[in-house]
Amino acid sequence: MKNIFTSKLLWMSAASVLTIAFISILLFHSTKTSVQVSADGEKGLVRTHADTVAELFEELNIEPEEHDELSHSLSDSVTYGMDIEHKEAKEIQVSDGDDVQNVYTTASTVGQLMTEEDIGVKDRDHVSPEPSESLENGMSISIDRAFQVTVKDGTNEEEVWTTASTVDELLKEQAISVEEEDRLNPETDAELDAAQRVTITRVEKTVKTTEEETDYPTVTKQDGDLAEGKEKVVSEGSTGIVEREYRITKVNGNIEDRVLIGETVKKESRDRVIAVGTKEPERKTAVAAATTTDEPSGATSTSSTDASSKARTLQMEATAYTADCAGCSGVTATGVDLNANPDKKVIAVDPNVIPLGSEVWVEGYGTAVAADTGGAINGNRIDLHVSDKGEAFNFGRKRVQVKILD
Template sequence: MKNVKSVLCSALVWTFVISTLSITFLGFVMYEATKASVQVTTDGEQQLVRTHADTIEGLLAELNVTLEPHDRLSHELSQPITYGMDIEYTQSKTINLAVGKEANRFHTTAATVGEFLNDQQLELKDRDYISHDMASPIKDGMKLEVKKAVQVTFNNGGEKQKIWTTASTVNDFLNKQNVTLDEMDQLNVSKTDKVHSDIPISITRIEKVKDVVEEEVEYTVITRKDDSIPKGEERIISDGEVGLVTKEYEVTITNGEETNRELVKETVERESQDQIVALGTKTEAPKAEPNHVTASADKAKASQEPAVTNVVATSTTSDTSTTPSRSSDSGAKTLYMKATAYSANCPGCSGITATGINLKENPDKKVIAVDPSVIPLGSRVWVEGYGYAVAGDTGGAIQGNKIDVFIPSKSEAGSFGHRTVQVKILE
């Protein structure tokens, strides 16, 4: 009997346990079955959530999400939960934006730098600078720098151009342009100065170079009276020889143009030799004795006959009278002028100068073209490296301190080039 009661008691216990478990299971199944399924996207990550929350606010509480003022939520907090609802939540991030000198802190839910700048309505050009790529993702605490380009007028040794730059200082600008300054170059502003669109940046390029020039020294013609030679006849006693001098100049070049020339050394390579010319003064004796009247007439004629004047001389002898061939030019006006060369054999050239000199018929004549307002036409001049000449021509391009020297050979005139020479106006 006891065994029967024991069995019955055990059966009742197990029946109770099983019933309790079944009820609990059914309750769990019923609880889960009544949950709503919604899709929640948090900062781009999607998840399927089953919830008994009645509203969006309750759902966020279940997910331990606290909504901050700058966060973005696709629905209102009070909106009821419905099955299959798609909810998007984006947490805001802080970003430090510096535009030039102005810096500000922003809260944003933008996903990329480009989206953030678009939200701020900040328009950028290709020439502007931005510290991050437009597609870079926004990170909390990001530091973003933007520099708006300005247009600067830049003069580099005479070459002017307008350049867009985001450089903040002059030194930064020069580095970006790969521009270096040599020791003698001059910058119109300080390297530490700020770059402004209304302040041009100018570099004056200065260099000093050595120029060695060989110059011929004309010989002097000395005429001496000789009574052993028939009157009026000339004989060369000693040939003249042109001398040679080497001059070394220190030339200052400013922005590619010669601005100063200083003679630092002069060496006589060959001394010039005077040309000695004998001028005959011998007269023939009369063959017959002239009558009184004829002799008187001859004597009167002789008294009216001018004395012979020597053409050139730079030295004298004890028994002759000499006259120098060129006057002293120590008091002459001296100019430094740009010189080129021309010939009379160019196409269409008449060879007749402005003062009427026929250069084709007188190829050995030394003539220069001048600006008459600087050197009067007809002036006698001395030109460094060319010699004594006459200012006998003009030219459309010859203005100011410029001259054009006449050289008979067209090829030599073409190879003359451009040079700065000393010019003395003698008379």
């Protein structure tokens, strides 16, 4: 009987202990405070016996850093229904031109950070990444400030805004193409700044073929049956046709150079032949002279002198050239330095038609010296020296009258 009583007593004691423990647990949990906690982008309900925010964070293993953002002070007391938020700060590198700095922020996007740091940008400036991009810890933000550069493209000049760092980047940004023959200054890899001037000289090279008439040469031959001083046309000349190929270089739309690179004769010209009389007049007998002249003593006839002093006149095809033309040295075939004498009146001739060293008069050009030759100067063709390349182009090709004075 005693054993049964003892056993019941032990069971009653154990039940009492368990009941007390259970009641204690119920009391412990029933006295917890419920709060909302947001951390690391997550939000949840937490029941806690912590008295302060600091104790709550310690329970949750949250260690706020210096630049983190807290909705409450760590010393604030925890109360029922409290909404506690912890935002962890991100370290961001911001490069604004040459100014580079590290900033700590709890902003969500690039744009929010720039507003937070009071970093102003204009529409022409370039921000990378975009202002709408989300921020990540360790991210780098680059701000390129726009500046004005002078761009002269051919004859068009304008000021453009750019964030490019090199000439090549500027050309791509402005969708400007530069062809192989064009001239670019400075080069594509040159660095840009606000004081820079970019010049594109547009160069166009074309080949043009033309058919041109060639003047016929005038050839004289002596005729013993024709009285001295008399001339007679033996045969009329006819013009020829030659196909000429020119390489033309235009710079910004204006002709800079025009070079003859090929020539094909399509039709030969025919010489104009003139007979020049050499027959001397019959001399009067002494008796006849004595009876028919009343001239005073010492008087002489000037008819033969006048005939011999007549200048030989030719119709020639004329062009113009300068001392610095393609393939020219500036020194004529007879040694005249045209570089040192840019205004010297000199013509290039075919020595078989006009002897070198002859003094000539050229219609529209004046008195000159036949002091030069040329590979394309054959027959009745001459080339007139002028000092300016533009004047040479404007002269073109003309038929002129040429008188050989000596």
